Amino acid sequence: MSEPMPDFVLLRPGSLDEAVADLERHAGSRFIAGGTDLIANLRRGLVESEVLVDITGVPELSRLQLGPDGLVIGAAVTLARLAAHVEIGRRYPAVAQAAEAVAGPGHRTAATVGGNLCLDTRCLYYNQSHWWRQANSFCLKYKGDTCHVAPQGARCRAAFAGDLAPALIVHGAEVEIAGPGGRRRIALEELYRNDGAAHLTLEPGELLVAVHLPAADVLSAYAKVRVRGSIDFPLAGVAMGLAPDGGGHARLRVAITGTDSGPILLSCLDEPWAVPPDSASLARLDKLVQKQVSPMRTTTASSHYRRLAAAALARRLFSQLAARSEE
C-alpha cells in the first residue's frame, strides 16, 4: 500500500456524551477505536473524513462484566481481552473462539468488539487501491454505479466478514446504541441489513456502547474457513448454539458470516433436532444452510465453494456439539 495517510484531526473525548457531541459538531466525522480496519481503508481512499473521534478513552466503553444474569461487553473492549477471559470461554465458547479467530495477535490487541461488529463489508472490487478501482470505473459501493459482482443487480453484494456477530447472535445478544437521540437497545441481528453499501442500521451519529448477553443457556461453538488459517477473514464462518432438552433432542440456533452482506440467522430450525444427529438430519441441516446463504463472487474463492464450506461447517459443529451434550 503506497498511498499516504490523508490529513485529519483526531479528537479524544473522555466521556460518551462528549464523543456523541463531537461527532454531531463535525459534519462527516467518524468514530475510530482500534483502527485496524479503518486506517487501512482511509489510506486506500475507501473512507474520507477530516475529523476522527477516538473513543478508546471513554471508560464506559471498556467495561467487561460477567455475572449470574449475563455478560456485558463494552464496545471498546479489545478482542485480545475478550479471547483471554477464561470464564467467558467456558460459558460462551463461541464468543471466545470467534474473538480468537480474528486476524493475528497484533490486530487483536487493538481491534475492538464494536469495530468487529461494525466492520465494513468486503469485496474483490472494493478492497483495492484507488488506482485499481479507478481503472475499473469504481463500483456501486463507493463512487461508482455498477456492481461488478452482479452487474444486473441494483444493490451492492459486498460480504460482511465479522467473526463475532454470529457467535454473539446464537447467544441471544442485544446491542446498546447511543446517539444524538439518546440510547436504544436492539437485537444484534437487527443491526444489519442485507445491503453491502449500507449494511448497518445505525443512524447518523450513533455508536455502539455495549453488547448485552443473557445468562448462557446453550452449548456453543464457532468455526470458520479462510484462505490462510493464521490471519484471514472468513470465506464462511458458522456459529452454533445447541440447547439439549435432556430427552434425546436439542434446539439449534445457527448464524453465518462471510457469505452475505450481513450475518444470516438460519430460519426453519424451530423443530427440535434428534441428538446425536443421524446422517439424514445432517443432510437436512446442510440443505438448509445451502438454501439460505447467498455468497457471490466477492472473494478469490468461488461462491459455490463458500456455500459448501458454510454447510460443511454447520454439519461439523452439530456433530461436535451433540457429542459434547452427551458428555
Add this chain to the structure above:
Amino acid sequence: MKKIIRIDLNGRPREDAVADNLLLIDYLREEVGLTSPKKGCDGGECGACTVLVDGAPRQSCLTLTVTCDGRAVETVEGLAAGGRLSPLQRAFHEHLGAQCGYCTPGMIMAATALLRCNPRPTKAQIRAALAGNICRCTGYVKIIESVEAAAEATP
C-alpha cells in the same frame, strides 16, 4: 494538527510534537530513526512492523502515534541491554531464524511478548503467537525452532 505526546521508548522517556495522522511506524522510522520496524505490506497484513505497546504486540502501520501518548513502546533496538543480544535475538542468530531478515524484527517482537507471559510455550502456542507475522522466505521451521531454543536457554 499536532499534539504533544510523552512516550517511554525502549525505556527512555521522550516528548514529541506529532501530527494527528502520523502512523507509529513513520514516527519510529522517520522521526526517531529506529528502522527495525519494517514496511512489508504497509497495510496491516504482514506483521513486519510489529512493535510492543505496553508489552502487547501491535502493528505499527495501523497505529496512530498520538494514541501511544503515556504508553511504553518497544522495538528491537531496545532488546540488547548493554549491547548484549537478548536470549531470543541470540537464538535467532544461532538457529538461523533470520533468512533474508526482513520479517525478523516483527517476529522477534511478537515472540518477545509471548515469552514474557509464557516462558515455556508449546509449539502450538508459538505458532499462534506468530500467526500474524508472515515470512516471505517461508522460513517458519527455523523461526519456531529459534523461539523454542530461546525458551530453553532462559533459566
